[in-house]
Amino acid sequence: MKLQKLFVLVLALVFTATAVLAVEGGNSRKGKYLFKKNCKVCHSEGAEGGNVTPLSKTQSQWDRMFKKAKHDPKAWENLSEKDLLDVNQFLFDHASDSDQPETCG
């Protein structure tokens, strides 16, 4: 197959595939900021809520938690729906079963 034809084919495949499969979610980077600002107050070592990091749960466990709002609603009062989606996205993206940095520590 000619090279140009192949690339056209690949590009066509790319646009077709992404149009069907692309997912929308929260902003993970902003979620990290919101998590540190709002959640770590209670969820750090020695604090009232005990230490919580993204690694505390799996991706589906985080999603279940946010879907069913298994949390003291008062603590979430200051967070908008979009904020919660961002925090959920951050925790999901860095959950215990997500891709992790492959460093030695």
Next chain:
Amino acid sequence: MRLFLTLILAGLIALPTAAMAAPTLEDLQLQIKALSEELEDMSELVEQAETHVAKDRINWYGDLRVKADAVHYDDVTFNPGVKVDFDAFAANMGAFSTPLTALDGTVLTYDETASPNATNVYNLLVGNGFPAAAAKNLTPLTSMMLANPGMVDGFLAGQLTGVKNFSFPVPQKTYDIDNDILYSTRLRLGMKAKVSNDIDFTGRLTMYKNWGDSTAVKVFDSWDAFTMDGTNSGNTTGDLVHVERAMFIWNDIADTNFYLSIGRRPSTYGMPTNYRENEQRGGTPSGHLVNFNFDGVTIGYKLSKVTGVDGQTVRFCYGQGYESEYGNGELFGGIETEDTHLGGFNIDLINDGMHAVQLTAFRAQDINDGFKGVFAFPTAYAPLFAPTMNADMQKFPTFNFVTRYQPSATIGNINLAGIGYAYEAFNGASFFGSLGYTGSESTGEAGMFGGMLSDAVFEAQLNDTKDEIIMMPARAENDKDRDGYGIYVGMQLPAPMGKFGLEYNYGSMFWTPFTQAQDDAISSKLATRGHAGEAYYVFDITPRAFIKVGGIYYDYKWTGSGSPVGEPKEVDDVLDGKAYSMLPAIDTAWDAYASMTVKF
């Protein structure tokens, strides 16, 4: 779990009691019996799952990348030659002029009228006091000059004194190479296991092959075509699965912030190369300076737990890149190289998800003129170095014998230093910049391909049967310290359906990082002595699958990118025939690629 189920049971019992008319005692007993049976079934299932988890010692994960590269090289030049000490040559002229004889003792001669060069050889010898009859004798010297007209011209011009270039009797060739499609598959299988609360095991198995080849050995036409320990994971080596990483990490040693990790290191795909890989940080050291498999040790201190700065970690790393004796025929006592050790500091000043600053300072001690490894002997070298072998090899032009190479000289040390910064904005954009420095120190020794960023000086000597002059490396042309620097900048912007990235890097004449395991099809772009630019588009299909389309353009200014062995030459000089290069020199190259990666 049992407590949870009991609470559910209690709730289920309480709810109908409150909500409906009071059931009979018999109804309640039946409900309790049914729920108890269900509870037993669930407990059994939980135990089975628990048993499975307990026996499932290793947690596997991985990714698979299939890639198509269209690779093009422009103005590849093969113009081999070496530097020869002609003063040493002249000192041996008597031995080199010993007449060669047939088996019956008859002195062999050549026809001085057979070619203009043969006439020149004859005239040269007569002009230097040889009797007319003796000047016609076939000797190791006359044999060599008959095969090397340029050498005769040099002698005639009185230029061959001191150290001079010596060209091999092959004409310079300059050509383009178009490999329209090069397919490859890279499979990486990650492993994690919990040894105890503080000790973890982690590893990664890698197979990286180009389609239609599982020989694991390539014809040696560049240092990338060399199957060796440090680059196995980054160069296609057939369908073999290599252990790219295998180490334990012992955290919180004695309840301190120290950790220890020993084994085959995570020393590939480090920051900031992870952006173009569209993955998390793939290794500990700066990817601009080190992308090379090492076996070694890291002692780290999580300073962030003291200072509160996210990700702040200080690490001392030590590794061995070359074992000089074991496996190298040490029992014969002929080893003259040293073990190569690498040590230094790798410091993350901050890594908080928005800002990342990394400092690197390493020293590679006792570098040799290569590594031990395997390649297929290039047919093109046979007439240059092995005329006797070539006599038979030319009958089998496609038979490349596989050989194990090992270096022969300890050529010096290299210091590496770098600082890198990456910024990740809320809107998904990322920007990074990295400055690198490599400084070499030479021992003045050299092997066949040269010394530390210096050419080898060859001295002529007779072979064991005294009938051929052979050139053997004697020393490096110089033992100067050489400074090299490199810059690497890039950005990645959110774009429809994914991300768009632009990167640029430059390496100076003596830029010599350890990034040879970077798995680019042409060569590690970050090792380029010259300019390299890349543009790519990543289509994020799902969080665990993406397609990447892009291209890399290489503009080499100097030869020998990625190797500390040999003096870098200006590519233009090689093109113009003013400089020699033992390996083909590439002027420019580009690689257009498309890949799809799935993570699992």
